[in-house]
Amino acid sequence: MRPVRKAVLPVAGFGTRAMPAAKATPKNLLNVFDRPILAHVVEEGRAAGIEHFIFIVGRGQGAIEDYFDHNVELESQLKAKHKGDILGQVTADLSKPGQMSFVRQMQANGLGHAVWCARDLIGDEPFAVMLPDMLMDAKPAALKQCIDAYHAVGGNIIAVEPAPPGQAHKYGIVALGKPAEGFDGRLKAMTGMVEKPPPGTEPSNLFISGRYVLHPEIFDILGHHYRGAGDEIQLTDGMLRLMGIQDFHALEYQGTTYDCGDLLGLLRANLAFGLKHAEHGQAVRDIAQSLLGG
Numbered sequence: 001m002r003p004v005r006k007a008v009l010p011v012a013g014f015g016t017r018a019m020p021a022a023k024a025t026p027k028n029l030l031n032v033f034d035r036p037i038l039a040h041v042v043e044e045g046r047a048a049g050i051e052h053f054i055f056i057v058g059r060g061q062g063a064i065e066d067y068f069d070h071n072v073e074l075e076s077q078l079k080a081k082h083k084g085d086i087l088g089q090v091t092a093d094l095s096k097p098g099q100m101s102f103v104r105q106m107q108a109n110g111l112g113h114a115v116w117c118a119r120d121l122i123g124d125e126p127f128a129v130m131l132p133d134m135l136m137d138a139k140p141a142a143l144k145q146c147i148d149a150y151h152a153v154g155g156n157i158i159a160v161e162p163a164p165p166g167q168a169h170k171y172g173i174v175a176l177g178k179p180a181e182g183f184d185g186r187l188k189a190m191t192g193m194v195e196k197p198p199p200g201t202e203p204s205n206l207f208i209s210g211r212y213v214l215h216p217e218i219f220d221i222l223g224h225h226y227r228g229a230g231d232e233i234q235l236t237d238g239m240l241r242l243m244g245i246q247d248f249h250a251l252e253y254q255g256t257t258y259d260c261g262d263l264l265g266l267l268r269a270n271l272a273f274g275l276k277h278a279e280h281g282q283a284v285r286d287i288a289q290s291l292l293g294g
């Protein structure tokens with residue numbers, strides 16, 4: 001079975017749910033405690049064995065590229081002032097030469113269009129998609145769990161998780177068939193998926209949560225530029241068509257997801273990552289308690 005070496009990270013959306021915080025700073029560079037959201041997601045990808053990260057970017061997002069590159073002036077200042085700790089922190093997330101690519105989407109035509117923009121860089125191999133506003137705190141890393149499932153059953157894998165009670169109609173929901181062996185019922189064959197089903201018609205309560213292992217045949221389908229919901233080229237529509245010729249499995253991965261695409265989700269992630277931070281966890285707890293008057 002061919003390995004999954006490359007991941008596509010689409011970041012070219014407008015981030016309207018995170019406005020105005022994301023107006024002048026790319027949404028995915030907003031902070032989750034000590035680092036930008038994207039740095040946490042790239043760390044997850046590295047832990048899953050990803051060798052090459054392909055960012056689908058829009059105008060005004062050059063700061064993403066800068067974050068993963070050297071800042072020579074800053075680094076030499078820190079060296080000269082013997083601030084080794086800080087130097088270690090600002091260089092910890094750097095890319096290795098040739099392991100990151102940045103592709104302009106040109107127009108935010110939808111997630112399916114964003115993924116399609118990676119077609120030449122992916123070529124003819126299976127690949128991962130990571131939606132970077134979904135921060136997944138999991139051991140093993142959420143994408144690693146997906147890739148392990150891919151090595152067990154092949155085909156395409158989609159990470160899913162239970163929608164909050166009564167909220168399934170707000171998400172992309174999967175329809176499920178038989179469980180695969182060896183995953184305690186958490187890996188199941190998929191029979192369909194539906195974007196925002198009307199309440200009461202949901203085929204399950206599991207929503208598509210932002211990590212995928214896909215096969216390159218998806219690019220031919222997305223290349224037809226079929227427009228779906230919101231007049232956008234939807235990845236879900238492309239996957240539904242691919243499902244006609246290839247197997248799909250849904251993996252209920254083990255871990256916690258933080259939707260950092262809106263300001264409350266981002267706050268929740270900040271609190272959670274702050275509370276479990278090795279150095280500052282206790283201070284975060286003290287701050288939270290004093291704010292609550294405890």
Ligand code: UTP
Pocket residue numbers: 010011012013014015016017018027056105107108109110111113114131132133261
């Ligand atoms: P979302 O729709 O959740 O993100 O797309 P958004 O558009 O940034 O946010 P809202 O809904 O306006 O608040 C999921 C991911 O796909 C990317 C987004 O940047 C986000 O990371 N995306 C979406 C693109 O790269 N291009 C697109 O045309 C659409």
